[in-house]
Amino acid sequence: MSTSSRYPFTAIVGQDDLRLALLLNAVSPAVGGVLVRGEKGTAKSTAVRALAALLPPVRTVEGCRFSCDPDAPEPGCPDGPHPVDGPGGERPARMVELPVGASEDRLVGALDIERALAEGVKAFEPGLLADAHRGILYVDEVNLLHDHLIDLLLDAAAMGASYVEREGVSVRHAARFLLVGTMNPEEGELRPQLLDRFGLTVEVAASRKPDQRVEVVRRRLAFEDDPAAFAGRWSGEEAELRGRVAAARALLPRVRLGDGALRRIAAVCAAFEVDGMRGDLVMARTATALAAWAGRTEVAVEDVRRAALLALPHRRRRNPFDAPGLDEEKLDEVLRDAAADGPEDEPPTPPGDPDGGDGPGPDGGGGGQPGTGDGADGSGGLPPQRAEDVGAPAPGDAPEALTGAGPGESGGGTPRPASSEQPAVAAGEPFRTRVLSVPGLGAGAAGRRSRARTEHGRTTGATRPEGALTKLHLTATVRAAAPHQRARGRAGRGLVVRRDDLRQATREGREGNLVLFVVDASGSMAARRRMGAVKGAVLSLLLDAYQRRDKVGLVTFRGREAEVALPPTSSVDAAAARLTSLPTGGRTPLAAGLLKAHDVLRVERLRDATRRPLLVVVTDGRATGGPAPAALAARAARLHAAEATASVVVDCEAGPVRLGLAGELARELRGTAVALAELRADALTGLVKDVTEHHSARRAA
Numbered sequence: 001m002s003t004s005s006r007y008p009f010t011a012i013v014g015q016d017d018l019r020l021a022l023l024l025n026a027v028s029p030a031v032g033g034v035l036v037r038g039e040k041g042t043a044k045s046t047a048v049r050a051l052a053a054l055l056p057p058v059r060t061v062e063g064c065r066f067s068c069d070p071d072a073p074e075p076g077c078p079d080g081p082h083p084v085d086g087p088g089g090e091r092p093a094r095m096v097e098l099p100v101g102a103s104e105d106r107l108v109g110a111l112d113i114e115r116a117l118a119e120g121v122k123a124f125e126p127g128l129l130a131d132a133h134r135g136i137l138y139v140d141e142v143n144l145l146h147d148h149l150i151d152l153l154l155d156a157a158a159m160g161a162s163y164v165e166r167e168g169v170s171v172r173h174a175a176r177f178l179l180v181g182t183m184n185p186e187e188g189e190l191r192p193q194l195l196d197r198f199g200l201t202v203e204v205a206a207s208r209k210p211d212q213r214v215e216v217v218r219r220r221l222a223f224e225d226d227p228a229a230f231a232g233r234w235s236g237e238e239a240e241l242r243g244r245v246a247a248a249r250a251l252l253p254r255v256r257l258g259d260g261a262l263r264r265i266a267a268v269c270a271a272f273e274v275d276g277m278r279g280d281l282v283m284a285r286t287a288t289a290l291a292a293w294a295g296r297t298e299v300a301v302e303d304v305r306r307a308a309l310l311a312l313p314h315r316r317r318r319n320p321f322d323a324p325g326l327d328e329e330k331l332d333e334v335l336r337d338a339a340a341d342g343p344e345d346e347p348p349t350p351p352g353d354p355d356g357g358d359g360p361g362p363d364g365g366g367g368g369q370p371g372t373g374d375g376a377d378g379s380g381g382l383p384p385q386r387a388e389d390v391g392a393p394a395p396g397d398a399p400e401a402l403t404g405a406g407p408g409e410s411g412g413g414t415p416r417p418a419s420s421e422q423p424a425v426a427a428g429e430p431f432r433t434r435v436l437s438v439p440g441l442g443a444g445a446a447g448r449r450s451r452a453r454t455e456h457g458r459t460t461g462a463t464r465p466e467g468a469l470t471k472l473h474l475t476a477t478v479r480a481a482a483p484h485q486r487a488r489g490r491a492g493r494g495l496v497v498r499r500d501d502l503r504q505a506t507r508e509g510r511e512g513n514l515v516l517f518v519v520d521a522s523g524s525m526a527a528r529r530r531m532g533a534v535k536g537a538v539l540s541l542l543l544d545a546y547q548r549r550d551k552v553g554l555v556t557f558r559g560r561e562a563e564v565a566l567p568p569t570s571s572v573d574a575a576a577a578r579l580t581s582l583p584t585g586g587r588t589p590l591a592a593g594l595l596k597a598h599d600v601l602r603v604e605r606l607r608d609a610t611r612r613p614l615l616v617v618v619t620d621g622r623a624t625g626g627p628a629p630a631a632l633a634a635r636a637a638r639l640h641a642a643e644a645t646a647s648v649v650v651d652c653e654a655g656p657v658r659l660g661l662a663g664e665l666a667r668e669l670r671g672t673a674v675a676l677a678e679l680r681a682d683a684l685t686g687l688v689k690d691v692t693e694h695h696s697a698r699r700a701a
Contacts, residue, residue: 005227008234009050010241012043013216017202021310022051023241025178025199027248028289032199032282033157033179035142035190035314042204043216044182048095048138051180054242055093056249058134062087065126066173067133074174078124094135096128096177098153100144104455105470107149108156108164111171124171129153129162132177142181143188144570146446147549148456150190153179154197188570189546196275199282201314203325244293252292257284260339261299267338268308268331274315282311305335424583428536432681433544436614438513438646444610447512447549457509465504476503512549513614514568514604517541518597519579520619521558522588525652531584534652537679538579538618546572551611553600554578557593559586560625564596568604587625590665593617594636601645615640615647615669620654621661637668647671650679 012019021034036044061068064079070088073080098107109127128137139145139153156162162175181198183190195201207213223230231238265283274280286307291299313326435449442452455470462476481501488496517538525531545552552575553568565578594617601613623629640647647669651662666673 006053006231007046007050007220007223007227008231008238009047009054010237011219011223011230011234012047012050013219014207014212015043015047015204017310018044018047018204021200021202022047022180023054023245024286024289024293024310025180026051026055026245027293028252028285029176029178031285031289032197033181035195035198035201036180036182036204037185037201038182038204039186039206040184042206044204045138045140048136048180048182051178052093052095052136053238054245055135055178056242056246057090058093059088059090062089066130067135068174069134076172078171078173094131096132096135096137098128098137098139098145100141102128102149103470104149104152105468108152108162109171109173110468111164124164126173127162129156129175129177130173133173133175135177137177137179139179139181141183141187143183143185143190147191147194148446150194154194158197186569186571186574189573191547195314196278198314200286200310202310203313247295248289248292251295251297252289254297255288255291255299256297257288257299261287261301261304264301264304264335264338265307268304268334269312271330271334272312272316272326274312279312279315283307286311301335301339305331424581425531425535427539427580428532430536430540430543431679433537433540433679434681435544435548436515436541436616436648438612438614440612441508442511442513442610442612444511444513444612445549445608446509448510449513449548449550449614450511450612451508452511454507454509454511457507459505460508461506462503463506465502469502469504471505471507473503473505476505477501510548512551512611514551514553514601514608514611515541515545515614515616516553516555516568516597516600517575518555518557518593518615518617518619519582520588520590520593520617520652521556521582521584522622522624523558523585524588524620524622524624525584530652530654533676534618535579535582537650537676539576540679541616542572542575542579553604555593555597555600556582557589557596558584559589560592561589562592562596564600568600588619588622589625589629590619590621590623591629591632591636593619594633594640598636598639601640601643613645615645615671616650617647617665617669618650618652619662619665620652621649621659621663621665623661633665634668637665641668641670645669649673651675 009019018034018036021036025031025034036048038044058067059070061070061073061079061082064073064077064082066074066077066079068074068077068080068082070082070086071084073082073084073086075081105127107127108129110125112123112125137153137157142150145153152162156175157177157179160174160176162173164171179198207216219230262284265280265287269279269283283304284307287299287303290303290306291297294303308331309326309328316326438450440451442450443454444452446454446456459473462473477497478495480503481495481497484498484501485496488498490496519534519538525534542552551568551570552566552572553564554566554575555562556565557563565582566575569575597615597617601615604611604613623633626632647666648671649662649666649669651673653659653662663673
């Protein structure tokens, strides 16, 4: 992308935290990258792409595919060895995008296995990690990337090198880059272990201020009308900011992180119960970069505070239901206590002014606190932005609460008054559940629930490769080549291997499934303690689905009809929000709930045929409303059974007299029933075995 066709960084309106986090990583790549979380259409991608133009140009060894520095070439470069001070050139810093559907070979590079076996040479085709060396690696929708690719990516970012191993043949090359990932939390969360590997995180949202939104649209339309002219109008601000990045980089080695600042960092991480030591290290590097960005050689108290707000919020999330963020009042209290307990070695800095009041602000405008937006977009004569103008949510912008499927009904079909609806009750405490899995062997999305053929896992056999070879089965390859050695004229010790001899390893691992919850919210479930226990159980299953990388959906039924409270998504916290606000009351249209679930699964099979579904029906099994409700529910259940949908009925029936209706429903579904109390991991002994046996018997019949 040419500079003239890239939206200028300084022309971005608002988003102060996002721009500051990106600039700090440009100053000090050791900070560890940025994870940008936010709703769609908030300039996440625009800001990342614009950052590349602010990075200093890169000097490279002539002809080196791995961008070695001619002043300090990598000793183990696959294209080396390179002489020190050899011929070199200069190119702009690259921004490399990793698509969500990329393969492992596309990311890390690929070895030519045939040449490695037959000729003993390391014929290596570099991947995106090599392309991004000394530049930016951008991963849009990083939360949708397969876990094993994220692990490879973050390992390379942490070590500054990429290793490619194929059956004992290995290649290593340098891979130091500024890692930026963007994600929409509505589409699913990253695991806490992966969140911790990103240095900084920022939350972005569109401004609710009309004036600022008008300015965003005005600038974007002007850019689309004439990109070159628009970029030219911002060239001065871009050059100024580019120079400031270079100056901060040069100053960084001279910045001093004193004992007082280190004590504050340790105190903050301990007070907020941050696991491990990565948070402390990232805070220290970020505070040092903030001081260099402000043109100072001493880390100030405000640098530590700002570093905590950028480096710690994502490290405090233990599960997807935890709200992100940091309690700023508690942060200030911890910083005050740390100052009282330890030595003071920072020069006094006016509160809220990490720049010391001198020089330009962090986004290229006039002086001012980072985050206040004073001239933050380098807009010159435009009025300064205020902090409350940047991404501030307006009242009422929270997700709309689920209102249910309408008022309940009384006997004889007469509508009950609206006041008969029971308000939402709080969910019980989540607990660890036993694994519910789909029987058989799938081939769906990578995950951790049901057995499946996958790229990673234990080797179970070998087959001829279809397309490029990715996982060599060495024994099978040698066995295929051995009978032909005399005919091929083998004379020495080497094995003569041809393309037809290569065998792909088949592997078995785990897949993620679509877990569709069908929850009874009728009057028969309305007892407050009972519904609280039901919600707690479903929340527990949602947490389990998050950990196993499933998609989830939520269908509820009550009153006259059923509704899709949440279409299938990877965002289990969205499902939890819908469940928490779910009211109860009215009749029990069980057939409508099952039919709605059937419609959802039919559409999802068309969208993603490889992702196998697991239907979880949470009910006491009663069916009321309309003629022959129990017969209608049985017919709806048989639709799922005819399509071999794996199902579990969570029996919520309570009281001394039990009708066993949930068990009858499970038999119609050809699934299995489990009592609500048996969902706990320490109580649900043998459930997976029961589910598998039920479906195995069904297939045999």
